[in-house]
Amino acid sequence: MKKQTIFFFVFGLLFSCSQKATDDFGEVFSYSLDTLVIDSKDRNLDLSRNITNASLNMEKNTIYLFNKFDHSIDEINLEKLEYVQSIPFDKEGPNGTSHINYIYALEDDLFFIKGSVKSGVYDKDAKLLKSADWSKVNDGDDFQMIRNELTLEYSDSMKVFGLPFNFDRSISLDILSVNTHTKETIEIDSEKAYQNNILEFDDDGRYFFLDPMVYLTSENGYAMVSHDFSNEIYIFNAAGEQVKKVSYEPTLTPKSVKQIDKKEIVSVAILEKTYQGFLEQVKFSPPVWDQENKRYLRLSAQREYTDIKPENAFLPQIKETKVFLTVFDDDFNLVLEGEIPELVTESTKYFVKDGKLWVFANLDDEMGFVRVSLGN
Secondary structure, eight states: OOOOEEEEOSSOEEEEOEEEEEOTTSSEEEEEEEEEEOBOTTOOOOOGGGGTTEEEOTTSSEEEEEETTTTEEEEEETTTTEEEEEEEOOSSSTTOOOSEEEEEEOSTTOEEEEESSOEEEEOTTOOEEEEEOGGGTTTTOOOTTEEEEEOSOOSTTOEEEEEEOOTTSOOEEEEEETTTTEEEEEEOOTTOTTGGGOEEEEETTEEEEEOOOEEEEEETTEEEEEETTEEEEEEEOTTSOEEEEEOOOOSSSOSBOOOOOGGGOOSHHHHHHHHHHHHHHOEEOOOEEETTTTEEEEEEEEEEEOSOOOTTOSSOOEEEEEEEEEEEETTOOEEEEEEOTTOOOSSSOEEEETTEEEEEEEETTEEEEEEEEEOO
């Protein structure tokens, strides 16, 4: 029997519940939940994109959130559960960021900011310290089609990892040596797990292109590449060397969506139905590192749709999203997995702090987190 208790605190609402289920690994999947609300102090926090454009600092006591409303980074204290301050950034000029796509918190209160035009390392005074200028690589080749970038450390020999958009439908990782303006390209989809799941259709000049979201994330001192519809994870160290490729056999979801014959996509309706079928099978999010327990955690999900399709919508309304948590040891061996019915999506910012998984939740337009504790 599931029990739930409600407590009220100054800084938020806390509820707890637990569920137990036995999986195929001979262990019991059990957890408890509580929900925390951030005191915004009347600051209009940017909760769009499910705060996937936010970054945790190295001490894991602060989360930095980009705010598109005034082009600033909001600092939120996760110990006091409150907004602290905003750091305004320039869009143009010598310290300009252009449109900010992603931010990563580095050591010594520095940020790596991925902009639409330029990227680089900035300090908390919003000053540009080192730029990642891809345009100077290979005699001026244009690398503006890079989707995401990050650096693991700020140093004289800083390397920047970038995911380029390749028109041949392949996926690779570009590694820029900032000082020498040289680039190394590493192909990372030899089995075409990404390429085979691209859906496209040309409807008399209306071109439809649906590809898996590819994630470039930083965890436990590594750069990691993963994507939506297959569970492979490619891991690189700060020097740009690939140290591991992870693939595993989950028991609650397939390890990837089923391959389809793309020649059968002869209409927009079939394209939509095929993409819906992918989401009904499985969708993976990136892994995160639990420093306290020396393990990795990863969310994935399966969606069920209704027959109701709003006007101009691409997909029908969602009836239910089942969210699963997979636990790995520090070498990415699968240890445990289970469903967490209280979670409503995997497509959100989540991280581990103090041995607990924090999952962003929009609580009546307030910034909140569902906190998951494994075990009792």
